Amino acid sequence: MKTNLIPAIRLTVVMLILTSVIYPLVVAGIAKLAPGGGKGVTVEANGKVVGYALVGQKFTDDKYFNSRPSAVEYNAAGSAGSNKAPSNPDYLKAVEARIDTFMVHNPTVKKADIPAELVTASGSGLDPDLSPEAAKIQIARVAKVRGISAERLTQLVDEHTHGPLFGVFGPSTVNVLKLNVALDALK
Template identity: 75%
Template sequence: MKTHLSPALRLTLVMLVLLAIIYPLLVAGISRLAPGGGQGETVVVNGKVVGYSRIGQAFTEDRYFNSRPSAVEYNAAGSAGSNKGPSNPDYLTTVQARIDTFLVHNPGVQKADIPAELVTASGSGLDPDLSPVAARIQVARIANVRGISVEKLNQLVDSHTEGPLLGLFGPARVNVLRLNVSLDELK
């Protein structure tokens, strides 16, 4: 028994030190190299933190680019999707209500032209980005409310569009918080 118990205990201790101490310290050390030093990228305006660039926020006023809907009301402590399938009647009612609201606030847009991301929540409920198409479809509304030219707003969207990671992975995207902060800075 001693021949089996002793190696098992030593292996358990080695794995405990490796996986409970060394690995977490290694990951924490590597995170210090990331933007924000592992604490997330904060967006600061006039010396005040207005949000985190990688966590979605609610923007529903007509003068701002609307963000993607959230199934958890943008609560970062409870990241989750709705877990309702595309044939669920409650889900379909929610999506239809979002479509109707979008069409009321964006006259001239056809239902078929609305990107799905503007009426469906992401899996995490905290998606901070939109596609450039989803941002551009809102330009006419914002131009009308703010009295800014459509061309200037399209340039703003273009300047905030990030390409795929390494030019290969994922779609192009626009961070809604950073876009809206820049929108407020326009004169």
């Protein structure tokens, strides 16, 4: 019995130290090297933190570029999609309601031209980005409400468009929070 018990206790102590002390310290050390020092990438306006760049936020006011819808109401503690199939009647009603709302606020846009991401929630429910096309389709509304030229807003969207990772992986994106902060900074 002693021959089995002592090695088992030693292994338990070694694994306890490895998994509850050494591993967390290594992960925390690596996180310190990441943007934001492991605390997340914050976005500031007028010296105050207004949000996190990697977490979607709700923008529905006509003077802002709207965010992608969220199945979890932008609650970062509960990241999730709706898990409803595209044929689900409740899902279809929600998408139709979003289309109708978008059309009311963007009367110059044709229904067929609305990018799907503006009326469907992402898998996480917290997507902070839109495609450049989804941002640009909102320019007419924002320009009218703010009294800013469409050309200047197009330039602003282009300035906030990030290409694919390493020029190859993924689509071009626009961070909605950063875009709206820059929009507020325009004079």
